[in-house]
Amino acid sequence: MLLFRAPAPADWIQHVLDHLPTILIDHAILERKAATSAINLQKYPPLAHRLDELNAIAIEELQHFQLVLELLKRRGIAFRSLTQSPWISGLMRRIRKGSREQVIDHLICMALIEGRSCEKFQQLRDALVERDPELSQFYGSLVESEGNHYATFWLMAREIDEAEADRRLDYYLDLDAELIEKPATEPRLH
Numbered sequence: 001m002l003l004f005r006a007p008a009p010a011d012w013i014q015h016v017l018d019h020l021p022t023i024l025i026d027h028a029i030l031e032r033k034a035a036t037s038a039i040n041l042q043k044y045p046p047l048a049h050r051l052d053e054l055n056a057i058a059i060e061e062l063q064h065f066q067l068v069l070e071l072l073k074r075r076g077i078a079f080r081s082l083t084q085s086p087w088i089s090g091l092m093r094r095i096r097k098g099s100r101e102q103v104i105d106h107l108i109c110m111a112l113i114e115g116r117s118c119e120k121f122q123q124l125r126d127a128l129v130e131r132d133p134e135l136s137q138f139y140g141s142l143v144e145s146e147g148n149h150y151a152t153f154w155l156m157a158r159e160i161d162e163a164e165a166d167r168r169l170d171y172y173l174d175l176d177a178e179l180i181e182k183p184a185t186e187p188r189l190h
């Protein structure tokens with residue numbers, strides 16, 4: 001698993017539990033974004049031979065999006081737009097321009113987002129066992145899939161340029177550790 005340099009802050013789980021309806025909306029948005037990102041990655045020439053794998057991820061993410069939407073409906077929570085989390089914008093803003101630089105950075109950002117989702121879904125699964133068994137089970141069911149996406153994106157970055165991918169991962173892990181400590185102003189999963 002990805003070696004994050006800082007765990008999610010200790011108060012993150014309580015913050016999320018205190019705002020579950022908004023967190024579920026944010027989760028739905030994240031799944032939809034994950035699907036469109038997998039499609040967007042197809043525009044990079046070094047990934048031209050990975051269309052099937054990227055399609056498979058996009059389809060899986062759309063299925064996740066649908067599952068969260070159904071959960072929202074069952075719970076009477078209206079889907080709406082939310083602003084992006086500062087953690088995600090902070091990562092994406094540092095994607096460099098240029099053919100290889102951009103695709104490697106984009107893949108690493110995607111890997112980090114998937115990796116953090118994997119970490120946080122496990123925490124949610126454990127924290128919700130008694131309070132909300134349906135949701136606990138739901139988060140548990142997503143852990144493996146997001147973990148696989150993390151690994152796939154990271155391996156795609158390394159396949160393009162191993163040394164550069166390692167260098168950029170080092171940079172992004174520091175950035176992640178810095179950004180994750182910043183207290184969220186709005187309830188967001190990340």
Ligand SMILES: [Fe+2]
Pocket residue numbers: 031034060061064145146
């Ligand atoms: Fe997903």
Ligand SMILES: [Fe+2]
Pocket residue numbers: 034061114145146149
């Ligand atoms: Fe994913």
